[in-house]
Amino acid sequence: MTSLFDWIRSLDDDGVAAWANKGLVRRGLKVLADGADPQWRIGDGEAGARIEGFTQQIGKLGFEHARCDCPAQVTCHHLCAFLLGLRQHLPDSAAEAAPAPADWLLADSDRLGALLGTAALRKALQWLANDTEAELEHLPGVVTGTLELTEPVIVRLPAVGGLAAALCSCRKPACAHRALVVLQARRESGQPIPPLPPVALDADAADRLGHLRGWMASLVIQGWSGSGQAFLDQGEALAMELKQAQMPRVCAALQQLVGLLRQDSGAAQDALAALWMLLRGLQASPLPRPLRELTGVHRRGYGAVGGLELHCTGVERWSSAGGHHGFSLHFWAPARQDYLVWSEVRQQALAPEWDPDHALMHADLGGLALTSMLAAPCVLASGWVSGNGRLSGRDGTRVHALAGELCLPLIEDLTPLIARMAADLHEDPWRVAAPAAVCIGIARQEALQGDRGGGAWSMAACDAAGNPLRLQGGFDGMDATVHQELHKAQRAGWRMEALFGYLRIERGALSIRPVSVRWSGNPRWRDLSAPWLRADKEKKP
Structure with a gap:
């Protein structure tokens, strides 16, 4: 001992x-x-x-x-x-000559319940069966495990002291997180662990899905017009419960539906069908897809990167129905052939003094002013990027300006991208497809259409190959600013040469949330929700 x-x-x-x-x-x-x-x-x-x-x-x-x-x-x-x-x-x-080995490593498999707690061990075994694992790191004198849940949880298992000296960031003395890391560490070292149960949702997740079924049934019975704000607020609260029950994919699908219902958008029908399919998939036996694909996984942690060239594709000001507001910078990373985004956000009720426009004007990432990023490429000398393409602005991030012009991957023909999106949907119809960041060459645009009674505006356009798409937005929040900019450009007779935004297939057609545009005859991009950012640097076409 x-x-x-x-x-x-x-x-x-x-x-x-x-x-x-x-x-x-x-x-x-x-x-x-x-x-x-x-x-x-x-x-x-x-x-x-x-x-x-x-x-x-x-x-x-x-x-x-x-x-x-x-x-x-x-x-x-x-x-x-x-x-x-x-x-x-x-x-x-x-001091002893050789401290005793850790009890969690050498204990018999049938004694783990007494060491870890029966309930904690049962939940950890179910996590393993469901392919939910911590990321282990073996350091001198300690094994650490990081588990990506609603909030990341970190467990430390010291080589000296056993379970009595173990720590978990959840602060509970005997938790399932600690039990999971013990099971994984034992399995890695060749020590036996108890048999895994069948793949299944835990009781908390099943209970939340039951609440979701009831909410959706009420929505169908009372119809779109009967779903008042209190009912939609209930849906948003339920979405957060689903996220906390380790079902972020179901949470995202419900949040998307609630957002479209608030906008009174016809696309809510597609969102309801997608959520219903996802719910039916989770009810099926056997499951049509692996459980973690249906429930989703929480955002992965940030990994260190360095020497990553970035080209700013646009700046977006935004606000949410939940009371958050902020801004996002979108970047193209040629080495990764992917788009990345860096955001700052505040809850309006908790930080009423924070002004996104003022913060945007004075923002910097890793020591480089935002205004410098708008005019030329930059390099992320040292920083962190998450698995879903989010840049961190934490201490230690360093960004330097580069000489040259912004160079973005302009797509003239959307056909291959459409085929890829359709194939992904066909392979997994239960997925809630995230909008695809894309930079499109625009060959033709039509007049801006607005329906204030319906709360939405749109503009038809097409790429050089003739593929039709529709720019869409609302009349509330920053969408109203985007509409004003497009309306101003239409009155001035400006023609859209290129467009950056987020593309999705909606009701069988392509729709895009526009972020920035490049007008014909002007090499610079213009941010639709923050047009004042580059106004002094541009010459009007």
């Missing part, structure tokens, strides 16, 4: 920070560096100290047994200083 002092000797700054936080660790180390005399007391299997007038003590292995009589709750910088400083004051006789 690992002794208390062996575990304390194994602690490092990162381990204590995972229990407390980095700020408390820094304060604790500063107390030690400032020459405070903690008055260490080392006994038989216990230790104590007195730091800044408060008493700290520990008598059992594990962070939860560390105590301080200061007013702080659970953790404090005194305990961080105590645990980190105590390492240097343990007697040599307190």
